[in-house]
Each structure stands twice: as C-alpha cells, then as structure tokens.
Amino acid sequence: MYIVPEQEIADLMTRKAAFDAVEKVFAAMAAGDAYNFPVVREAIGHEDALYGFKGGFDRAGLTLGLKAGGYWPNNLEKRGLINHQSTVFLFDPDTGKVKAMVGGNLLTALRTAAASSVSIKHLARKDAKVIGMIGAGHQAKFQLRAALEQREFEKVIGWNLHPEMLPNLQEVADEAGLPFEAVELEGLREADVIISVTSSFDAILKVDQVSPGTHIACMGTDTKGKQEVDPQLLVTADVFTDEIAQSVSIGEAQHAVAQGLIKEADVAQIGAVINGTNPGRTSDGQITLFDGTGVGLQDLAVAASVVERAVEAGIAIEVDF
Template sequence: MLIISETLAQTLVSVEDAIEAVSGVFVAMARGEARNYPVVREVVGHADAVYGVKAGGDVSAPFLGLKAGGYWPHNLGRGLSNHQSSTLLFDPGTGRAAALVSANHLTGIRTGAASALATRCLARENAAVLGIIGTGGQSLHQLRATAAVRCIKRVHAWDMQPASTARFADAVRAMGLDCVAESTPEAVARAAEIIVTVTPSQAPILMRDWVRPGTHISAMGADTKGKQELDPALVAAARIFVDEAAQAISIGECQHAHAAGLIREAELTPLGQVLTGAAGGRRSPEDITLFDGTGVALQDLAVADLAVQRARATGRGIVVDY
C-alpha cells in the first residue's frame, strides 16, 4: 500500500489540477460512467463532532474508494484543523486496498475546484467582484480556485467572527488583491458579482432581496441535514445547478426550498450535463445562477487518485506491506 502524507499531498496536486480532475468526474457522472454510493453522515456524540463516509467509483478512470472523516469543532484550540479526513483507494480489478491519502488539503482544493467549475460555467464572463461569506479554512481555497477561472479584481468578505474576516482580508491583500472586510453579509451580497458561501450555518444568512440580477452563487456550506445558508426564496428565484440532485435535496442547500415545495428535483441541473453540453448554463445576463455544492465522493477520489499517480511516477510516498 502507498501512503501519502498531508505534506506530500499538498505538493502533488494544485488547485488548477483539482479543477480539471473534478471536471472529469462530473463529466463521467453525467455519462453514467461514475457513481457516488450512499453517504453516511452522523453526529458522533463525542467532542461535538460530525463524522461521515463518502464512497464511489469511476469505471472510466478507473478508481474506487472512500473518504472518511468530518468536523471536530474544537480542534483549532489543539493546533489542528477542524476538518479531518482520509481517503482510501482500492484496486478496481482486485478489491485490494492500494493507497491511503491524507485528505485535509485535498478536500479543501476539491471543494474550491467544484465551486470554480460552476463559476466557470455559470458566472458572467466579465464578473470580477467576488463575495466570500465565511472566512474559515475553506475561504482561501475558494478565492484561489475562483481566481483561476475569472479575473478577480476585488473581494468583499464577512464572517461571524470579525477577527477571522480581518485575517482573511490581510491574506487577500498579501496576494495583491483589494479586499473589503464587511460588517454584514448584506454588504457582501450587494457588492458582489460572484458569491461563495462557506459556513456551517443552520439558518439563512444570504437573503433574496440582497442579491443583484446576474449574480452567480456557489453555496458550499450545506452538506448535512439541517444546514442552511440561503433564504429559500433566493433558492427558488435562481436557476439551480448541483453536483448531485438527490444529495442536494436531502442534505444540501436545496433541502429547505424543496421541503417547502418551492422547487422540484426535476428543476435541478447536474453541472456535469452543462460540461458535456447536454444542458445549458446561464441563459441571460440577468439570471441569478446557483450551484448547490454538497460535495460528492467522486471529487475526493479523483484528486486522491491524481496524487497517487504522481507519487508513483516520481517515487514519492511510503510503501508498506499490507
């Protein structure tokens, strides 16, 4: 078995690499060549943690595996990331465990990559003002990924913790971009042409009346039953695109509007269909487009498989008898 550490994983796969890898699995999903298996997502009952297992396989690659991990909200006080996860890949031909990949960094960049793909497909070509709602560990991944697909000139940011917003703004300015640390999410929404929400919220923090016509929104925070970042009226007003429709209405941002009868599953367009040309994206400059990014196993497996390929090609990683 090949073992890839967190440090090595960071050197093997860039956010640009992740965008192309995630694009490939979205296309494979749309063509019926790749499938995500049912998700396990549970409250642990210890350390306020949420734990999950996501699995899937892509016969076109091919790869097969799972990612296990979750959210431990008290880790920052221990000097650790709150999000912890590991990916286990299996040989699709024999079923033998083939690689164990530390997935904290890879989860961050694949989430940014999925959002960026939606932005590349759906945001207006000239959109240059990015709004970030939620400035935790995922926020810089989102910024870097978005900047890879659009020429971002200014960033507006907000977080429930003003100190977090200030730290993020400093990091953005260090990248050579203008950044405004806003005091409310409304201020972010009214300024932005592209909005990314990446919070653990369980109540709406982005309202319909704040969002201008023509805005693209990537809602990336809702991945568990009960999570919510957007006003259901905003969801209902948007043209909705998803990584996977069934997951979006069960644990994603769409769960609340769907439960209220404001949207139907048939109205949700898988992003992979846009990438293959089977479905259209933005229809007019005035459309509000929404990508409900719940995070699917195949995204994790694609970036882990790429890391494994590159590690083997360059003789890196640790090989153990298993």
C-alpha cells in the same frame, strides 16, 4: 499499496490538478459513468465528534474507494490539530485489493474549492469583476484563491458573522493584488459572483441582497438542517449541483424542496453543463446558483491524481499489504 502521507500533499497537489480532477468527475457523473454510494455520517458519542464515509465508483476513470473521517470540534483547542480529519482509501476495481491510502485533510479543502471554481468557470458571467465572500474561515481562503483564477476579478468584498476573521480574506486579496472591502450583507449586491462557505443553520443571504446576473456558489450546506441562503433564492435562480439526491436531502435545496417552492426536477447537475447537455447560463441577467454538497467521487478523483503525482516524484511509500 501506496501511502501518501498528509505532510506530502501540499508539495504534490496544485489547484489546477484539483480543478481538472473535479471537473472531469462531475462530467462523468452527469454522463452516468460514475456514481456515489450512500453517505454514512454518525455522531459517535465521544468528543462530540461526527464520523462517516463517502465513497463511489468512477467507471470512466476506474477509480473506486472511500473517504473516512469527520469533524472533531475539540481538536484545535485540546490538541492543536485541525478539527476536520480524513483519510482516502483507493481500491483496484478489477480485484478489490487496496491500492492506496492518502491523507485527506488538505485534499478535502482543495476539492471543495475546486468545485465552486468549476461552477464559476461554467456558470458565471464572462465579464464578472467583483467577487463577494460570505464566511472568512479556513476554507474561505481556499475558495477565494481558486475562484480568482476563473475570471479577471478586480475587487473582493466580504462579510463574516465574526468580523475579526475578515483579515483572512484580505490576505488572499493582497496576494492577488486586489482591493478588499468589508461590507454588510446588503453590500453584496455589488458582487457578480458570491461564494458562501459557512456552517450556518439559518439563512444568511436574502433575495434582495443579490443582483441580477449574479452567480452564487453555496459551499457550506452538507448536512440536514444546515442553510446559507433564503429558499426564495432557489426559486429566483437556476439551480445546479454536484449530485441532485444530496442537494435535495442535505444540501441547500433541501429547504426549498421541503417547502414546496421548487421540485427535485428543478435542480440540474453541473456535469451536464460541462458536457454540453445543459446550456447553463443563457443570459446576462440570469441568476445561477451552485449547491456544492460535496461528494465522495471528488475525494477519490483528487486522491487518485495525487497518488499518480507521488509515484512519479518517488515520494509515495510502497508497502506489501
């Protein structure tokens, strides 16, 4: 068994490698070559923590495994640790033996950013120039860095419930040599691409705050009750997602479906656009929305990639297990 510790991930995994892994597994899912297992997510009654498992099997890539972990909200204040903690375990699909144990914290951030980046590549207008951000926390920086690689953006605008966090977005814009402007939500009409990455349980972005032709990537809703955008936006937009079952149950589409505004059949897989079986964007005036719920196969794909890189670099720790 190989072990790749968390502290080695940053030097091994690139945004491009994460993008390629996620794009490939989304395509495999849409082709029926990969599937996710049911998600387990529980409040454990200790430290206010949420703990769970996400897993799946990719027949095309022969990747089998799970990510175990969750959210410990007191970590940062009490222990100086990040609140999200996870580890990925990979197994040999031929024998069932464990193949690898991989630190999952940075990989989770990279694979989440890669998913919205994949959606921008395949659904945003080619001439998109302004990118808007809703949310300015730790994950938002990963999202923005990945997104800026997909189009020739000329400006970054952003809104956050707590404006004192907006320098996080300014930092990434400065890295890219782009101007940054803090805006009110109405100012997001200027954006050609909008990424929302919050932990909100109330709709933030409304229909009249989105211009025709915009691509929206909703990346924060991954639990029943969470919500980042007005359900009417899912009526106005063409909706795509990583996994339809998750989108309509714990993702952004859960509210529009529950209210009878759209049906499950109105939600398409982003993998079908990648594979060319769904046309995706068909006009410059079309609003597209990607509901990134986060699936176990994303974690397995990036973990398998980093194990391969670690072995090649001689960094992976090999143990007899």
